[in-house]
Amino acid sequence: xxxxxxxxxxxxxxxxxxxxxxxxxxxxxxxxxxxxxxxxxxxxxxxxxxxxxxxxxxxxxxxxxxxxxxxxxxxxxxxxxxxxxxxxxxxxxxxxxxxxxxxxxxxxxxxxxxxxxxxxxxxxxxxxxxxxxxxxxxxxxxxxxxxxxxxxxxxxxxxxxxxxxxxxxxxxxxxxxxxxxxxxxxxxxxxxxxxxxxxxxxxxxxxxxxxxxxxxxxxxxxxxxxxxxxxxxxxxxxxxxxxxxxxxxxxxxxxxxxxxxxxxxxxxxxxxxxxxxxxxxxxxxxxxxxxxxxxx
Amino acid sequence: xxxxxxxxxxxxxxxxxxxxxxxxxxxxxxxxxxxxxxxxxxxxxxxxxxxxxxxxxxxxxxxxxxxxxxxxxxxxxxxxxxxxxxxxxxxxxxxxxxxxxxxxxxxxxxxxxxxxxxxxxxxxxxxxxxxxxxxxxxxxxxxxxxxxxxxxxxxxxxxxxxxxxxxxxxxxxxxxxxxxxxxxxxxxxxxxxxxxxxxxxxxxxxxxxxxxxxxxxxxxxxxxxxxxxxxxxxxxxxxxxxxxxxxxxxxxxxxxxxxxxxxxxxxxxxxxxxxxxxxxxxxxxxxxxxxxxxxxxxxxxxxxxxxxxxxxxxxxxxxxxxxxxxxxxxxxxxxxxxxxxxxxxxxxxxxxxxxxxxxxxxxxxxxxxxxxxxxxxxxxxxxxxxxxxxxxxxxxxxxxxxxxxxxxxxxxxxxxxxxxxxxxxxxxxxxxxxxxxxxxxxxxxxxxxxxxxxxxxxxxxxxxxxxxxxxxxxxxxxxxxxxxxxxxxxxxxxxxxxxxx
Ligand SMILES: [Zn+2]
Numbered sequence: 001x002x003x004x005x006x007x008x009x010x011x012x013x014x015x016x017x018x019x020x021x022x023x024x025x026x027x028x029x030x031x032x033x034x035x036x037x038x039x040x041x042x043x044x045x046x047x048x049x050x051x052x053x054x055x056x057x058x059x060x061x062x063x064x065x066x067x068x069x070x071x072x073x074x075x076x077x078x079x080x081x082x083x084x085x086x087x088x089x090x091x092x093x094x095x096x097x098x099x100x101x102x103x104x105x106x107x108x109x110x111x112x113x114x115x116x117x118x119x120x121x122x123x124x125x126x127x128x129x130x131x132x133x134x135x136x137x138x139x140x141x142x143x144x145x146x147x148x149x150x151x152x153x154x155x156x157x158x159x160x161x162x163x164x165x166x167x168x169x170x171x172x173x174x175x176x177x178x179x180x181x182x183x184x185x186x187x188x189x190x191x192x193x194x195x196x197x198x199x200x201x202x203x204x205x206x207x208x209x210x211x212x213x214x215x216x217x218x219x220x221x222x223x224x225x226x227x228x229x230x231x232x233x234x235x236x237x238x239x240x241x242x243x244x245x246x247x248x249x250x251x252x253x254x255x256x257x258x259x260x261x262x263x264x265x266x267x268x269x270x271x272x273x274x275x276x277x278x279x280x281x282x283x284x285x286x287x288x289x290x291x292x293x294x295x296x
Numbered sequence: 297x298x299x300x301x302x303x304x305x306x307x308x309x310x311x312x313x314x315x316x317x318x319x320x321x322x323x324x325x326x327x328x329x330x331x332x333x334x335x336x337x338x339x340x341x342x343x344x345x346x347x348x349x350x351x352x353x354x355x356x357x358x359x360x361x362x363x364x365x366x367x368x369x370x371x372x373x374x375x376x377x378x379x380x381x382x383x384x385x386x387x388x389x390x391x392x393x394x395x396x397x398x399x400x401x402x403x404x405x406x407x408x409x410x411x412x413x414x415x416x417x418x419x420x421x422x423x424x425x426x427x428x429x430x431x432x433x434x435x436x437x438x439x440x441x442x443x444x445x446x447x448x449x450x451x452x453x454x455x456x457x458x459x460x461x462x463x464x465x466x467x468x469x470x471x472x473x474x475x476x477x478x479x480x481x482x483x484x485x486x487x488x489x490x491x492x493x494x495x496x497x498x499x500x501x502x503x504x505x506x507x508x509x510x511x512x513x514x515x516x517x518x519x520x521x522x523x524x525x526x527x528x529x530x531x532x533x534x535x536x537x538x539x540x541x542x543x544x545x546x547x548x549x550x551x552x553x554x555x556x557x558x559x560x561x562x563x564x565x566x567x568x569x570x571x572x573x574x575x576x577x578x579x580x581x582x583x584x585x586x587x588x589x590x591x592x593x594x595x596x597x598x599x600x601x602x603x604x605x606x607x608x609x610x611x612x613x614x615x616x617x618x619x620x621x622x623x624x625x626x627x628x629x630x631x632x633x634x635x636x637x638x639x640x641x642x643x644x645x646x647x648x649x650x651x652x653x654x655x656x657x658x659x660x661x662x663x664x665x666x667x668x669x670x671x672x673x674x675x676x677x678x679x680x681x682x683x684x685x686x687x688x689x690x691x692x693x694x695x696x697x698x699x700x701x702x703x704x705x706x707x708x709x710x711x712x713x714x715x716x717x718x719x720x721x722x723x724x725x726x727x728x729x730x731x732x733x734x735x736x737x738x739x740x741x742x743x744x745x746x747x748x749x750x751x752x753x754x755x756x757x758x759x760x761x762x763x764x765x766x767x768x769x770x771x772x773x774x775x776x777x778x779x780x781x782x783x784x785x786x787x788x789x790x791x792x793x794x795x796x797x
Binding site for chain 1: 657
């Protein structure tokens with residue numbers, strides 16, 4: 001572990017530019033240098049929210065963008081995991097001290113982050129993640145970043161505080177849309193109403209960043225973004241099933257059999273063929289459309 | 297004067313032969329029972345003495361010694377009373393006991409003979425080990441006749457026993473009622489379960505191949521109802537299985553007098569708070585079968601299996617791997633049969649809402665992980681079928697279950713599928729217990745099937761064990777269809793019952 005003082009040459013330039021930069025940061029690992037975007041959201045993120053955070057973070061990492069998040073459960077964890085899937089380091093900013101790690105079940109994740117990236121905290125070792133520390137920590141997350149992506153956040157939540165701080169610091173705010181039936185989309189949808197950028201793909205994020213960053217991303221892009229799986233299979237029997245599916249909300253075998261007026265055995269057989277073709281994702285009797293045609 | 301005869305007791309679920317020797321001789325008057333006996337047997341002295349005195353006979357005023365052999369085995373209970381009294385009475389009335397006779401029963405103080413538990417297991421064992429005539433309590437006659445084809449006589453009380461010996465008056469005939477062939481089934485008919493087509497199909501596969509099954513779904517989604525439909529689509533018990541189930545019921549004292557063999561698979565549904573002792577059985581000397589044995593040849597339904605105590609879950613392991621339980625007792629190991637179909641049910645998470653897009657789950661990820669992880673490792677490995685069960689939408693209740701098959705129809709298919717398995721492996725396990733080696737012999741995939749298996753393994757990241765589960769289920773699906781070999785279509789269906797990824 002090392003200590004980074006505000007006047008040290010390695011101190012992040014973006015962070016130094018905010019109104020109240022931390023005088024001193026504890027660092028575990030090596031603080032990576034490069035364009036940085038934060039991905040944050042609720043600890044109670046839904047499976048959809050976690051998938052979205054994971055995918056965006058992975059796509060950013062694949063374009064050389066450093067993903068910053070808060071090592072919390074739910075969306076934060078998904079963001080770190082997604083970033084680690086790509087080649088670019090990720091950074092976790094903690095509200096507690098760097099030792100012990102909070103929450104305790106993220107010790108192993110923290111270890112993996114520190115191998116290539118860094119864990120940061122303004123608090124000394126042994127400091128507890130007290131409620132008062134969260135807004136203080138959140139200004140560092142937004143302060144380190146060119147922009148902040150909000151994925152699922154209740155109204156009056158920590159993630160929304162981060163968004164407000166980002167606006168005060170002159171950083172971009174991005175929001176991932178979701179179902180209007182999901183209470184955790186009230187936060188991001190309100191921000192979109194107030195002018196935040198709606199994110200459909202990682203390109204929507206890059207488009208709002210300076211041209212120099214876009215050029216950097218193009219230069220670092222490891223793999224072209226895979227094609228969207230927005231079309232179904234050719235075989236009419238399989239297409240009939242696929243058309244009833246949704247990208248987000250799982251459908252159950254029973255519903256499909258009833259809607260198709262098919263024997264549930266036949267539905268099961270077709271679903272397996274769709275899974276083998278990567279058109280859908282199955283999960284113990286419930287299926288959703290696959291969002292990406294993976295390795296086809 | 298000496299007399300020598302046979303009796304018996306239960307150890308585990310097995311009967312055990314006990315020889316009873318009475319000696320009436322010189323010495324200080326007294327009554328002693330020797331041969332590693334427990335308190336209930338010691339108390340036989342009082343019961344036998346008073347019962348004889350209340351039956352118009354006189355208990356001998358000499359030194360009476362009764363020895364129960366073999367001496368190294370601990371003897372428990374009240375079932376030796378009749379044998380002890382018969383041995384003493386044969387000395388006092390000077391009538392030799394019939395050779396090879398076995399005496400089983402407890403004495404009341406008025407001399408009447410009361411039923412005992414486990415007559416079925418004891419009689420079966422004595423029949424094999426040389427007994428050729430049985431004297432039992434009237435209430436146990438039917439049960440004893442299930443176990444032996446040799447003469448079985450009812451002894452209502454000691455008075456009539458003496459009249460039989462001395463005056464040649466025959467023992468009364470017990471009216472043998474044919475008996476209800478099986479207890480009334482409280483099973484649910486599949487035709488009465490609306491919707492749930494996928495889960496019903498999983499039940500059919502479970503019944504046909506004897507596969508363990510897991511239902512995952514929110515509270516109130518009908519998991520219990522579905523589980524209760526399983527016994528009704530299982531074949532009736534074959535003779536040997538019926539005898540095993542009836543023996544267990546007999547040891548528990550759960551057989552009504554005059555009842556016949558239990559021929560329908562049992563259904564046991566202990567609460568998740570059950571103790572390990574409740575599952576595997578209690579009693580330090582004579583094991584009393586627990587739920588794992590009472591479900592033998594039937595269904596064990598464990599609702600909210602993730603809430604089971606860790607040691608109780610651990611106790612499930614041996615039965616679902618071996619179909620039996622080896623229980624260490626103070627006086628040796630008892631082997632209890634416990635081969636059943638496990639139907640486990642679980643909520644998706646502690647709050648029950650995980651995966652519901654509209655109502656976010658309120659559990660933390662570690663809570664969810666801990667909850668799921670409780671059912672891990674060896675037990676999960678043995679559960680071939682996993683199915684999500686949806687809460688039925690209100691509209692579904694109005695939707696008439698048109699075309700829903702009755703349990704009787706499904707049971708026909710299940711019986712055919714069982715017959716095919718028996719033909720392939722007359723003495724071997726059903727598909728649900730096939731090992732990797734056995735699977736290689738019983739499943740021959742064509743090129744299309746092999747391609748699908750490879751693709752499933754790669755795409756779904758299936759482990760070797762998961763592939764075995766897939767093949768076992770596919771084998772049963774093929775048997776249900778009457779297909780000689782497993783085709784790609786059978787595998788394709790089987791993939792949909794795998795555990796969540
Ligand atoms: Zn929950």
